[in-house]
Amino acid sequence: xxxxxxxxSVSVSPGQTASITCSGDKLGNKYASWYQQKPGQSPILVIYxxxxxxxxxxxxxxxxxxxxxxxxxxxxxxxxxEADYYCQSWDSxxxxxxxxxxxxxx
Amino acid sequence: EVQLVESGGGLVQPGRSLxxxxxxxxxxxxxxxxxxxxxxxxxxxxxxxxxxxxxxSIGYGDSVKGRFTISRDNARNSLYLQMNSLRVEDTxxxxxxxxxxxxxxxxxxxxGQGTPVTVSS
Numbered sequence: 001x002x003x004x005x006x007x008x009s010v011s012v013s014p015g016q017t018a019s020i021t022c023s024g025d026k027l028g029n030k031y032a033s034w035y036q037q038k039p040g041q042s043p044i045l046v047i048y049x050x051x052x053x054x055x056x057x058x059x060x061x062x063x064x065x066x067x068x069x070x071x072x073x074x075x076x077x078x079x080x081x082e083a084d085y086y087c088q089s090w091d092s093x094x095x096x097x098x099x100x101x102x103x104x105x106x
Numbered sequence: 107e108v109q110l111v112e113s114g115g116g117l118v119q120p121g122r123s124l125x126x127x128x129x130x131x132x133x134x135x136x137x138x139x140x141x142x143x144x145x146x147x148x149x150x151x152x153x154x155x156x157x158x159x160x161x162x163s164i165g166y167g168d169s170v171k172g173r174f175t176i177s178r179d180n181a182r183n184s185l186y187l188q189m190n191s192l193r194v195e196d197t198x199x200x201x202x203x204x205x206x207x208x209x210x211x212x213x214x215x216x217x218g219q220g221t222p223v224t225v226s227s
Binding site for chain 1: 141143150151152153156165167168201206210211212213214215216217218219220
């Protein structure tokens with residue numbers, strides 16, 4: 001079955017750029033989405049179709065997808081961005097999530 | 107505003123059944139695919155099942171295939187998940203999630219608040 005791999009944790013200083021990767025076989029040939037989940041809350045969509053932002057998502061969130069890796073980039077990271085982030089794609093009729101990355105802003 | 111409200115969760119013994127429901131509002135329900143996604147305590151997200159706008163295309167995660175059945179009633183703006191032969195490892199928060207398009211493989215956007223399911227003797 002298809003798998004997406006994310007680093008368990010990423011740390012970033014306030015105001016700096018955070019990058020969270022998501023790796024899967026030929027992922028660049030599929031669409032990737034990203035979800036943010038804060039403790040005790042439901043996930044929200046922050047990036048879809050590799051690089052598109054839903055309305056209401058700040059411009060500091062961006063995405064890319066090429067080769068075997070999709071990347072979520074948060075520019076000028078703020079304390080409020082501290083959360084778990086999950087990538088998601090699709091393969092052979094199955095929706096797949098990555099294991100999640102805990103972003104710490106310190 | 108899109109709203110998804112799950113119900114039907116609770117405590118159930120292993121081997122028993124449970125049916126989850128999701129009431130959708132704020133958009134044209136019949137135009138979009140729907141999903142169930144679960145999250146075990148302290149764990150990540152796991153896709154359970156997805157259904158296209160007209161129920162013509164349905165998919166399941168490997169861990170629930172053959173035990174769970176997804177369905178929808180477009181006239182009632184409702185999504186369902188029939189869960190049979192429940193196992194301890196099915197214990198999780200179950201989220202109802204709106205698809206981004208008519209086909210379920212185009213991902214998802216709006217999530218409900220979830221309903222807890224605990225499988226224990």
